[in-house]
Amino acid sequence: MADSRTPPEVDRVAASRRAVAARRERAALKHDVAMRVITPQELLQRALDKPDSPAGAMRVPDFLTALPAIGDGKRDRILAELEISPVKRLGGLGVRQRVALQRWLDGRFPPLQPRAGRSRLIVLAGPTAVGKGTVAAHIKEHHPEILLSVSATTRQPRPGEVDGEHYFFVDDAAFDELIRSGALLEHATVHNAYRYGTPRAPIEQALADGRTVLLEIDLQGARQVRAAAPDATLVFLAPPSWDELVQRLVGRGTEDAEERTRRLKTAKVELAAQGEFDYRVVNDDVARAAAEIVRLAG
Ligand SMILES: Nc1nc2c(ncn2[C@@H]2O[C@H](COP(=O)(O)OP(=O)(O)O)[C@@H](O)[C@H]2O)c(=O)[nH]1
Ligand SMILES: Nc1ncnc2c1ncn2[C@@H]1O[C@H](COP(=O)(O)OP(=O)(O)O)[C@@H](O)[C@H]1O
Known part of the structure; x- marks a missing residue:
C-alpha cells in the first residue's frame, strides 16, 4: 500500500500557496473597503463571524489605513484611543475592543438612515x-403589481428590444420636445452617450392608483428624482465585491475594453455617492436582492 503521509516538502509548498492566496484575499478586501464596495462595518462583521477567514486575519492597523481618509498618523491615534494593540487581528479582538471599534466606525461612517x-x-x-x-426584470416578472417605469431614450434599439416595452426609442428632436413640454420627471445623458429620461405621467397615475413604482436609472437621474420628489425611496444596488463587478461587466460582453475602463471609472464615483441613498442592497443573488427591494417597497 502507498504511504499516505504527506512529505514535509509538499506540506510546506501547500502552506506557502495558502499564505499567498490569503494575502491576495486580504488585499482584495482592503481594496473593496477603500472603494466603498463593502462597508467597514461589513468587513468587521465578516472578521468576527469567521476569525479564520482573510477578513479575520487582517491586522487592525491595515484595516484602518484601508478606510477612506485614514493615514498612518490617524491610524496610530485611533489605535491608542481604542486601546487596541497594533499587532491585533480583526478576528482576535476582545469584546470590549470590538464594541469600541464598532462604535467608532458607526460614528465615522454612519450607516444609511x-x-x-x-x-x-x-x-x-x-x-x-x-x-x-437583471434585478428590475426579475421584479417585473414576479411582481406585476409593481410598475417598472419605461424610459425614453435616444439610443438605438438592440436586437429583441421592443419599443414601448423596454424603452420608448425616440430621436433627438422628439427627446427635446419631451423635455420642453415637461413630460419627463428627470433626464440625463448616460455614459457620455445617449439621453435617457423618465416619463412623468405613467408614474403619477400608478402612484395615484396606490401602486408601487420602480425606476431603474443612473445616479444623475436618482439625484434629480430626489430633488423633484423628496419623499422618493432611493435604493443603491451594490456589488458583493469590486472583482465581481468587473467580472459581471466583462461577462456581459456588451462593451469593448476602452468602454469598460470608462464605465469602471464612473463606477468608482457612483460607489462613493451611496451615502446619498436611503438603503443599500447587495446584489449577491438576483432573487434575494429583488425580494429585499420589494420588501422595502412594502
Ligand atoms: N437618468 C436616467 N437613466 C436611465 C434611464 N433609463 C435607463 N437609465 C440608465 O442608463 C443606463 C443604460 O445603459 P445602456 O447600457 O445603454 O442600456 P441598458 O443595457 O438597457 O441598461 C443604465 O445605467 C440605466 O440605469 C432614465 O430614464 N433616466
Ligand atoms: N446576482 C448576480 N449574480 C451573478 N451575475 C449577475 C447577478 N446580477 C446580474 N448579473 C449579471 O451581471 C451582468 C450585468 O447585469 P446588468 O443587469 O446588465 O447590469 P446593469 O443593468 O446594472 O448595468 C449580466 O451579465 C447579468 O447576467
Whole structure:
C-alpha cells in the first residue's frame, strides 16, 4: 500500500500557496473597503463571524489605513484611543475592543438612515453592471403589481428590444420636445452617450392608483428624482465585491475594453455617492436582492 503521509516538502509548498492566496484575499478586501464596495462595518462583521477567514486575519492597523481618509498618523491615534494593540487581528479582538471599534466606525461612517415617510416611488441605481437591469426584470416578472417605469431614450434599439416595452426609442428632436413640454420627471445623458429620461405621467397615475413604482436609472437621474420628489425611496444596488463587478461587466460582453475602463471609472464615483441613498442592497443573488427591494417597497 502507498504511504499516505504527506512529505514535509509538499506540506510546506501547500502552506506557502495558502499564505499567498490569503494575502491576495486580504488585499482584495482592503481594496473593496477603500472603494466603498463593502462597508467597514461589513468587513468587521465578516472578521468576527469567521476569525479564520482573510477578513479575520487582517491586522487592525491595515484595516484602518484601508478606510477612506485614514493615514498612518490617524491610524496610530485611533489605535491608542481604542486601546487596541497594533499587532491585533480583526478576528482576535476582545469584546470590549470590538464594541469600541464598532462604535467608532458607526460614528465615522454612519450607516444609511432611511428618512421617515418614504413614498412608494422606488429609485434603483448603482454602478454599471452591478445587475440593475437583471434585478428590475426579475421584479417585473414576479411582481406585476409593481410598475417598472419605461424610459425614453435616444439610443438605438438592440436586437429583441421592443419599443414601448423596454424603452420608448425616440430621436433627438422628439427627446427635446419631451423635455420642453415637461413630460419627463428627470433626464440625463448616460455614459457620455445617449439621453435617457423618465416619463412623468405613467408614474403619477400608478402612484395615484396606490401602486408601487420602480425606476431603474443612473445616479444623475436618482439625484434629480430626489430633488423633484423628496419623499422618493432611493435604493443603491451594490456589488458583493469590486472583482465581481468587473467580472459581471466583462461577462456581459456588451462593451469593448476602452468602454469598460470608462464605465469602471464612473463606477468608482457612483460607489462613493451611496451615502446619498436611503438603503443599500447587495446584489449577491438576483432573487434575494429583488425580494429585499420589494420588501422595502412594502
Ligand atoms: N437618468 C436616467 N437613466 C436611465 C434611464 N433609463 C435607463 N437609465 C440608465 O442608463 C443606463 C443604460 O445603459 P445602456 O447600457 O445603454 O442600456 P441598458 O443595457 O438597457 O441598461 C443604465 O445605467 C440605466 O440605469 C432614465 O430614464 N433616466
Ligand atoms: N446576482 C448576480 N449574480 C451573478 N451575475 C449577475 C447577478 N446580477 C446580474 N448579473 C449579471 O451581471 C451582468 C450585468 O447585469 P446588468 O443587469 O446588465 O447590469 P446593469 O443593468 O446594472 O448595468 C449580466 O451579465 C447579468 O447576467
